[in-house]
Amino acid sequence: MDKILTAVEGEPTMEHISNPYNPSVLTFPNLEIRINEQIIYHDNHPVPLTHHEFFTLLYLAQHPSWVLSKEQIYEAVWKENPEHCGAAVANVVYSLRRKIGDAYIETVVGSGYKFQIV
Template sequence: MGKIAIITFDDSEDIAMERICSILVGEEQFEEVKLGQGFVLTFSELKINEKEKNVYIREKPIHFSYYEFYTLYFLAKHSGWVFSKEQIYEAVWKEAGEHGGSAVTNVIGQIRKKLREGGAKQEYIQTIINHGYKFIGEEG
């Protein structure tokens, strides 16, 4: 399973292309982005506060386990992106993802259940058959 590289284009186009090429040929070392930067993600009725490690549906707190919280946070932070179970496992569990598919499936099921029980009117995590999952929601 490959790694995920997120490249921002703050640099010039030439520098960005050099970085992409060096990543593809394996010359560049990856810098791990740490979860825990203190972001608050807000969607229509859903608020995810990374600093507090809390999820709210219309200001009502919903309790999540560590893996539930960070799976939801990871997907919401990359809203609209499709991630395989292996990619989610690698990003959240920080381990090789080839044997983490069932753990991710179980956690996604728990997230969906807790959001429904908390009163969410929208299904925020969509299954993309044969590909994985994506978060769907408009930031607001």
């Protein structure tokens, strides 16, 4: 047992090992999401986003091609019970589309939204 303890004593703990599947930058054609800086670049230009816009886009981009309901998005971004989400998510998606175009966020009628890699 002492040999095992001595062998693992100098090994790094799990919190010090970086996760290669959790990058700090998500890159898509003409779109870069810098997670740590909370900024996006569209066509190599910075695009100012509100807190909810940034984290809605990030949540969708982290789940490409998944259909996510307004309630799922609201719960993940606003961190609140989605029972009264109303038009909040729809308004944020509308605002994102005005800023980065329609190509990235698709509406799935009756279900929600999904991020498309263009």
